[in-house]
């Protein structure tokens with residue numbers, strides 16, 4: 047700290063030195079705030095001298111002395127910090143701008159999967175931020191926010207570091223990527239869209255890492271790339287949807303607009319207005335159910351002009367049947383094919399947990415919106431969770447939701463014309479009898495028969511390259527008695543992983559003739575594919591030792607399907623089926 051002279055004061059001076067010291071501190075703080083650090087430093091130093099003089103000659107009380115000393119210490123600290131800052135070489139590089147530039151570069155490298163460089167840059171950026179905070183003295187609030195940001199960069203650098211430290215042959219990233227996609231799809235299905243987007247994005251990141259460091263084979267890479275593009279597209283679509291939903295809520299500034307917006311906010315995760323993309327042809331089998339729904343839902347919407355007098359429409363249709371039999375899937379097809387209608391999809395379990403306490407208001411808002419946007423379809427997934435028989439144990443809130451639903455479904459003065467409530471349940475027997483009556487039409491969705499199961503295998507495999515023939519598909523259909531559509535979906539997903547696993551786990555490769563990876567029209571005879579040790583010409587090598595352009599990932603085969611089938615059992619048990627059978631005996635399949 048630079049030396050300064052004692053205040054030139056006479057003991058008789060009219061202004062007290064203490065007052066002058068205080069004035070100096072006020073000025074010092076002002077200059078400090080205006081970043082005139084040299085001026086601030088001089089003023090702090092003078093103020094300290096004045097305070098010390100005052101303490102010596104103006105004899106304040108002991109308590110005042112103590113407080114002055116504490117204050118002086120603060121000014122001394124601040125002055126020292128300023129002094130240190132001012133002594134920094136003029137071209138010092140510890141500036142915020144440089145720290146920010148480093149973070150920008152780190153993020154770029156991170157995105158390009160140059161993780162080693164990204165870690166280095168993140169770490170340097172944090173160091174620069176810390177130095178800058180020391181010398182450039184931001185406000186406390188700015189400091190807090192910089193520290194929080196730094197923590198994020200440290201976390202990211204640690205995560206990347208962890209990746210980089212994995213043994214070079216590690217195959218776990220691929221598994222992690224697959225797990226992430228599985229979770230993303232689940233969240234997506236449960237309408238937890240924000241979480242689904244996050245998971246899809248992480249999965250893509252993991253896949254990209256495996257493509258860079260783990261997988262050399264171009265075919266496998268190509269297939270992963272295609273999948274990644276699907277996940278990116280899906281994440282984008284969800285983001286667009288979330289944005290558009292916010293816009294629906296913000297399209298008016300008046301009171302009713304803002305109330306609607308509040309309602310929409312509360313409904314987030316509970317109601318989805320996005321149109322699914324499932325066509326009739328995507329639904330295997332269920333021809334009877336499709337015909338009923340076409341007649342009951344699509345026809346009245348499509349040909350309104352045909353019905354000049356009373357329209358034969360239904361206001362409540364219930365799809366019931368065993369779990370995973372395609373009820374929701376079929377409802378999605380209805381929503382897609384009923385082009386001009388608005389689709390509201392409500393997940394009952396989410397609704398119950400999120401609307402507790404606000405129940406009837408939200409139910410009313412849902413129906414109001416449906417009426418406003420008619421023709422519309424309100425699809426209620428797992429309607430049993432929402433509208434089960436009244437019981438002693440149910441909460442007051444659940445009771446109120448149910449009562450309001452009953453009231454709204456009933457509608458007054460034809461106000462529900464053009465609004466269809468489409469419910470689905472796998473436990474129709476638990477429904478409240480009044481609710482059962484509100485669903486005027488019941489459609490049974492059974493487990494698929496063999497031909498429908500065969501179609502499901504075809505639909506699920508889509509255009510994935512495979513070596514299955516018609517006979518294999520038939521066999522798959524026949525050998526999966528008791529499997530639901532959801533079970534078959536799992537079997538196929540599991541089978542799709544087999545070729546990649548085979549490549550990664552095999553100990554031997556042998557030469558086969560296959561299209562060249564550089565030109566698929568040319569057949570080459572030296573590509574390597576997994577084989578058993580006793581195959582003639584088998585070489586004991588791992589997949590990492592095979593040059594990428596020579597690796598031939600085996601096509602998905604019937605054996606892969608059989609392997610997958612051996613591990614997956616039907617999810618519906620006899621007891622569930624008995625219960626449904628009994629219900630049909632009591633109430634019939636359709637009404």
Ligand SMILES: Nc1ncnc2c1ncn2[C@@H]1O[C@H](COP(=O)(O)OP(=O)(O)OP(=O)(O)O)[C@@H](O)[C@H]1O
Nearest residue numbers: 328329330369370371372373374375472531532535
């Ligand atoms: N008939 C079908 N055609 C094609 N795919 C089907 C069919 N049925 C089911 N699936 C597949 O199974 C998945 C699960 O089906 P879905 O969610 O419709 O079952 P659900 O009957 O609504 O089950 P839950 O009663 O448990 O709600 C679908 O996403 C679809 O991939």
